[in-house]
Amino acid sequence: MSTSIGHSPLTRGVLLHINATTPTHSKSQFPFLLSLSIASAPPLRAVGRRAAASMSYDKQLAAAKKAASLAARLCQKVQKALLQSDVQTKSDRTPVTVADYGAQAVVSFILEKQFPSVPFSLVAEEDSGDLRKEESRETLHRITELVNETLASDETSDISPLSEEDVLITIDKGKSEGGPHGQHWVLDPIDGTKGFLRGDQYAIALALLDKGKVVLGVLACPNLPLTSIVRYDPSISDDKVGCLFLAQVNAGTYMQSLDGSLATKVHVSAIENPEEASFFESFEAAHSSHDLSSSIAKKLGVKAPPARIDSQAKYGALSRGDGAIYLRFPRKGYREKIWDHAAGCIVVAEAGGIVTDAGGNPLDFSKGRYLDLDTGIVVTNQKLMPKLLKAVQDSIKEK
Numbered sequence: 001m002s003t004s005i006g007h008s009p010l011t012r013g014v015l016l017h018i019n020a021t022t023p024t025h026s027k028s029q030f031p032f033l034l035s036l037s038i039a040s041a042p043p044l045r046a047v048g049r050r051a052a053a054s055m056s057y058d059k060q061l062a063a064a065k066k067a068a069s070l071a072a073r074l075c076q077k078v079q080k081a082l083l084q085s086d087v088q089t090k091s092d093r094t095p096v097t098v099a100d101y102g103a104q105a106v107v108s109f110i111l112e113k114q115f116p117s118v119p120f121s122l123v124a125e126e127d128s129g130d131l132r133k134e135e136s137r138e139t140l141h142r143i144t145e146l147v148n149e150t151l152a153s154d155e156t157s158d159i160s161p162l163s164e165e166d167v168l169i170t171i172d173k174g175k176s177e178g179g180p181h182g183q184h185w186v187l188d189p190i191d192g193t194k195g196f197l198r199g200d201q202y203a204i205a206l207a208l209l210d211k212g213k214v215v216l217g218v219l220a221c222p223n224l225p226l227t228s229i230v231r232y233d234p235s236i237s238d239d240k241v242g243c244l245f246l247a248q249v250n251a252g253t254y255m256q257s258l259d260g261s262l263a264t265k266v267h268v269s270a271i272e273n274p275e276e277a278s279f280f281e282s283f284e285a286a287h288s289s290h291d292l293s294s295s296i297a298k299k300l301g302v303k304a305p306p307a308r309i310d311s312q313a314k315y316g317a318l319s320r321g322d323g324a325i326y327l328r329f330p331r332k333g334y335r336e337k338i339w340d341h342a343a344g345c346i347v348v349a350e351a352g353g354i355v356t357d358a359g360g361n362p363l364d365f366s367k368g369r370y371l372d373l374d375t376g377i378v379v380t381n382q383k384l385m386p387k388l389l390k391a392v393q394d395s396i397k398e399k
């Protein structure tokens, strides 16, 4: 038995009230708010704590928040009007939509513009290869239109429209190899493209690496309810959807609504008894062995059925305690990419959780575009981790 979260009509989206919230504090008082027309202030207590811990990535976090929020706006527009022609298949046979390309172009453009004096490095999922083909002409035209409309909807910026060639070049800024030196942005413009196409969960996932470590992460989850996803039934519920998770190293994780409500600090579940824990796994069985998760859950005595959710929305939901465990076991030989986990990983870690591979090692984002890990990914709170790792390792041995 399992719970599949989603299956909502494509028309269910968040209406963004673009001008709804204007920060009332000055920039010098709260650098976290820099140039964010669609932002709202984190609680004062939070700002004070951040100041004590570290101020060093505040500007980058503000830029990431703006970039991911604008990209989410583009994605919501496309998901509402999803047409068959908006979907293409990449050479690795995964679907990619105009929204994946458009969101990557928007984020890449905003980030590079925000920090003109530092070398720009972006490790991102998409590239312009297929878009440069003759048969993609119309698609490229549509993406360029979407990108320009989205950038123009940001009332704080005054830029001239991008040409189709500008868009291709901007997408290809994401070809960086990352690595252990310097700073690199890491972007999944739409994580959970299959969920996006179904009208279910997806996320715009953006992180910053500094010397190989994730130092900030933003997850925009346009279809995630502001209340717990486990109790959420889109067919009967009128709960508001659209969440933004923001995390900075040593400064905690905050969640706000995508339309700009006040940010609140979030914490992972405090559950210590595995029998009371519920767990998340991929919606797509091809992405993670549901059988292995089920045998682990049985060993732990977990009673609740797994919640199957697309994308890094799982990390966001776990960071606020909707569920206590996230298990991911791709088929042998599958290489995990850093953009599928960087933002989610810091969102959970700063909310008090732990993310490791099946061997209990922390994820290493310093190796380039891929993660080099032992068997799978395991996420939970500090108290449950030892028992969970034992059950994971025993189940893998028995397989």
Ligand SMILES: Nc1ncnc2c1ncn2[C@@H]1O[C@H](COP(=O)(O)OS(=O)(=O)O)[C@@H](OP(=O)(O)O)[C@H]1O
Residues within 6 Å of the ligand: 094, 125, 188, 190, 191, 192, 193, 194, 195, 281, 282, 283, 284, 285, 286, 287, 288, 309, 310, 311, 312, 330, 331, 334, 337, 340
């Ligand atoms: N075979 C296989 N095994 C494991 N993982 C794979 C596989 N194929 C794809 N992917 C990656 O999974 C990303 C989607 O994340 P999830 O598995 O969490 O969500 S979902 O259940 O697929 O909806 C998805 O991210 P996006 O491509 O950004 O959607 C992929 O990077």
Ligand SMILES: [Mg+2]
Residues within 6 Å of the ligand: 094, 095, 125, 193
């Ligand atoms: Mg993909």
Ligand SMILES: [Mg+2]
Residues within 6 Å of the ligand: 188, 190, 191, 192, 339, 340
């Ligand atoms: Mg992905």
Ligand SMILES: [Mg+2]
Residues within 6 Å of the ligand: 100, 125, 188, 189, 190, 191, 192, 193
């Ligand atoms: Mg993607």
